[in-house]
Amino acid sequence: MPTFTATVQTHIKASPAQAFGFIAPIDPTTLFTGYGPLPAVTGTRDQTGPWDAPGQTRTVAMSDGSSVQEGLKHYRPAQYFAYTVSGFTGALRWLATGADGAWWFDPEANGTQTTVRWRHAFHARSKWAAPVLWLLASVLWRGYMRKALRLAKARIEMAPRTPAAALSA
Structure with missing residues (x-):
């Protein structure tokens, strides 16, 4: 079955360690x-760790009552993390059997x-679902991603840059 990909990027006035340290462990809400x-993310449950090592999982709850399962596949601090999404209930x-996501910090x-x-x-999920999933990924999901990345950028760039904050990021 086909895979439909959306990619977004931005430039952030912060080091890779600071950007990664903010985005990777963030509360998705x-x-x-x-x-x-x-729908918006309303919370997570059943998280198996602090979201900093491959193999950790969690359930992400959505504002429409649906949920998904996320699993962390790769985690390289200040560089990259990747995850899988499965078990869609909405x-x-x-339309989809699952999804793969990845973030890079260059x-x-x-x-x-x-x-x-x-x-x-x-x-x-099927060739019949593919056209609708293409539209979702190409238009709606890409917009969802852009909005989330804009929020992350604004919060990271507004964060204080004290030495203590830089060390904990």
């Missing part, structure tokens, strides 16, 4: 606030800035 008909269960300007790139790939 603060970034994923909904977009058009796509309308997406009719240094710029001698490490004082970062290009953050986020890719999300949906796997179509």
Whole structure:
């Protein structure tokens, strides 16, 4: 079955360690606030760890009452993390069998800035679902991703840059 991918990126005025340290462990309710008909994240449950090692899992609850399962596949601090999404319980269960996501944090300007790139790939459930899933990934999901990345960028760039904050990021 086909896979449909959406990718977004931005430049953040922070080091890769600071950007990664903010985005990777973030409470998803603060970034994923909904977009058009796509629901907001309302919480997580059954998380198996602090979201910092491959193999950890969690259930993500959505504002429409649906949920998904996430599993962390790769985790390289200040560089990259990747995850899988499965077990859709909402309308997406009719369109996709799962999805893969990945975030990259590439240094710029001698490490004082970062290009953050986020890719999300949906796997179509059937050839009949593929056209609708393509539209969802290409238009709606990409908009959802852009909104979340804008929120992350704004929060990271507004965060204090004290030495103690830099060490904990």
